[in-house]
Amino acid sequence: MKEGRETTGGIEYVVGAEKGIREIVRDEDVMPLLESALSAGASRVEVTDSRGGTLWACGASSGNNDSATVERRPVFLEGEPAGSLVVEASPGSQLRLNDLAGLLCAALNKIITNSLKRMLTTEIHTSVVNRTYEELLETNKRLRASESRYRELAENLDRKVQERTEELKRMHTRLIQQEKAASIGLLAAGVAHEINNPIGFISSNLNTLKRYISRFTEMMDFYRAAIEEADKAGGGITEAACRKWSDLKLDFIVRDVEELISQSLDGAERVRKIVSDLKGFSHVDDSKEDIVDLNTEIERTFNVLVHEIPEDAEIVKEFGSLPGFLCNPAMICQVFLNIILNSLQARRQGLKLHVSTKHVDGNITVAFSDNGPGIPEEVRNRIFEPFFTTKDVGAGTGLGLTVTLDIVTAYGGDIEVTSCPGKGTTFVIRLPAERREHVKVR
Amino acid sequence: MIEFDRTEKRMVLKLVFYGPALSGKTTNLLRLHDLLSREGRGELMVLDTRDDRTIFFDLLPFFLVTPGGLKIKVKVYTVPGQVKHDATRKAVLQRADGVAFIADSRVSEVANNYSSFENLEKNLAFVGIDIERIPLVIQFNKRDLSDIVPEADIERVWRPTGIPVFMASALEGWGVVETFSRLVELTYDSIDGKCGLSEGYGLDREDFVGRLTKRVQGS
Structure with a gap:
């Protein structure tokens, strides 16, 4: 059952493993010693292992085994007898063997x-050096592994953040679309009434x-028949025609037709205009950005809201001269619409709404002031929160002002509310006339 | 076990003196060398030291031949206690048959004893030795000093572990042979079970311990 050297934990060298003398001592360490003994007069010197086998020897044996001419001494390894030193002298030698x-x-x-x-x-x-080196390699490997793990984590994190951002963007776009759909639905009802x-x-x-x-057709038929008749009999058409004209009351009809057509043209024009305003407002055909005059856009918004505005409402517009503003017109109309609608819904009777625009210090400000009930103190800082609404269930999405603020913020502006x-x-919208950075707003 | 060759009738065992730096491991070996009879043991071999601190190991070999003709060599080693020599400790600890943990009794050394014992547990596991099974004794050395942890406290902490604990002063020479004797006893029990020392080679425990711990006449 001689145990082989197992490798435990990367250590191969076992302290204490048994060794023979020849493994430990080199010839060049021993031979000079033995040779010097010969020089000193010994005839033969030998080192044997514990079984008597020769390890090192020099000189010739005299064959004599007389105790007077042969000396044996033990050789130790780790304190254990491991062999012998045998020194021989020639018979009769004067050597003090x-x-x-x-x-x-x-010496040996x-x-x-x-x-x-x-x-x-x-x-x-x-x-120890090998082990230390292996440990360093191991440590290095572990560090690399952990580094790559962290790098992977970081990359994943980046991707996750991007994914989440994309998702949020999509949700945001969808919310804006919903809000827009809701306000367009509201407008559609009014428009339908208006078109009626x-x-x-x-x-x-x-x-x-x-x-x-x-x-007219009957009269024409009459003329044709009468002309054919007259060709045969010769005369009397005029009188008969006048009678027929009078029977058919064509004098009135000719007058009335003009009236009807011009009335109808007028009505068609009104339909066209309503549809055009609605289209212009929703900008269904045009989602691109354009340089617009915000005064025009406010007018346009009022136009589509005309049926929502009570008879007795007093709308005062005080427009200053504004520079062209680069924006998505549908978006900016949405902003005005949401704020105007809030005022309209806040007070049905005796509403006074004052709208003013100004261009001061590179900023365009649009202020809407109403004489409604105001916003209670406790909810004032929540009005821009998504889904926050004071209206009845189903009456508002709770997104109007959220979307409004989002749009204004996207254009680098802000909204100030005093109530x-x-x-x-009063809502004051402040927009920088020159946009510093181009933010894509959908 | 370093070697066990039934054909050659050779067995080489390894006992290791472990412990924190400067706890007196080498002094223990020096004392054993002084106190135990020359008969059946070799000389103490002290490998190069630096500022009198062990950097490799010390070795005290013992030899005996059992009635059944088995030649047993017991190599007793110290490890370097300084934290930085951990790789050397691992190498020395490999294939150990028994461990004597030499702790420093001084109050200031409590934490060092603790971390060195932890290091022993870790390194035993590293070289594939089960600490629950290897013969293990603990010696609280330097009992000759004054600022030491009271014996009662040591008892209270170590008794529940079941590990034999000895008080000693290697400097004054007491407790050293007792520690070693107990380690040899435990080692015999462990080897006897595996290799049949009494049945196969006619070596009983008393004989084994007696031969390894025979004192110099008059000491």
């Missing part, structure tokens, strides 16, 4: 001990025209 053997033995044992120490020191030193009137008289007029046309409960609210 005993002393020489003692001296040689002391010292050489063995020192060589062993040197070897142990070297071995453990090498082992012109369309009503246009279709009534057209019905009348249809009847009138049948009379005095019971007296009214």
Whole structure:
């Protein structure tokens, strides 16, 4: 059961592993010693292992084994007898063999001990250096692994943030679209009502025209028949024609047709204008940015809201001269619409709304002041929060002012709200006339 | 175990004196060398030191031949205690058959003892030795000093572990052989079970311990 050297934890060198003398001591360490013994007069010197096998020898044996001419001394390794030193002298030699053997033995044992120490020191030193190097490699590997793990984490984080940002952007866009859809729905109801009137008289007029046309046709038929008759009989057409003209009341009809057509044209023009305003407001055909005059856009917004404005409302517009403003017109109209709608909904009777625009110090300010009930103190800092609404369920999305603020912020502007409960609210929108950075607003 | 060759009838065992720096591991070996009979042991081999601090290890070998003809060599080593020589400690600890942990009794050294013992646990695991199974004794050395942890406190902490604890002053020479004897006893029990020392080679525990701890006449 001789155990093989196992490698535990990367250590191969075992302190204490058994060694033979030849593994420890080199020929060049021992041979000079043995040779010097020959010079001193010994005839033969030999070092044997514990079984008597020759390790080192020099000189020729005399074959004599007389105790007077042969001296044996023990050789130790790690304190354990590991062999012998045998010194022979020629018979009759004057050599003090005993002393020489003692001296040689002391020197040999010292050489063995020192060589062993040197070897142990070297071995453990090498082992420690190797081990340290391996540990460094291991540490290095672990550091690399952890570094790449962190790098991966960082990359993932970046990707995750990007994904989340994309998602938020999509959600935001969807919310704006929802809010827009909600306000367009509201407008559509008003627009439908508004279109009803012109369309009503246009279709009534057209019905009348249809009847009138049948009379014209009848008159034409009459003329054709009468002309054919006159060709045969010769005369009397004029009188009969006048009678027929009068029967069909064509004098009135000819007068009325003009009236009907101009009325219908007028109605059609009104329909066209309403549709055009609505389109212009929603800018369904145009989502690109353009340089617009904000005064025009405010007018446009009021136009589409005309049916929402109570009869007795007093709207005062005080427009200053504004520079062209680069924006998505649909977006900016949405801002005005949301604020105007809030005022309109805040007070149905006796509403006074004062709208003013100015261009001061590179900023365009648009101020809306109403005489509504004002915003209660406790909710004033929540009005821009998404889904915050004081309106009845279903009446508002709670996104109007959120979207408004988002749009204004995107254009580098801000909104200031001052409100005095019971007296009214003022929204002041401030927009930089020159946008410093181009923010894409959808 | 460094080597066990049934054919050659050779067995080489390794005992290791572990512990924090300057706790007296080498002094323990020096005392054993002085106190134990020359018969059956070799000379103490002290590898190069630096400022009298062990940087490699010290070795005190013992030899005995059992009635059954088994040649047993017991190599007793110290490790360098300084933290920086951990790789050397691992190398020396490999294939150990028993460990004597030499602690420094001084109050100021409590933390060092603790971290060195932790280091022993870690390194035993590293070289694949189960600390629960290896023969292990603890010696609280330097009992001759005054600023030391009271024996009662040591007892209270270590008794529950079941590890034999000895008080000693290696400098004054007491407690050293007792520590070593106990380690040798425990080692015999552990080896006997695995290699059949009494049955196969006619070596009983008393004989083994007696031969390894035979004192110099008159000491």
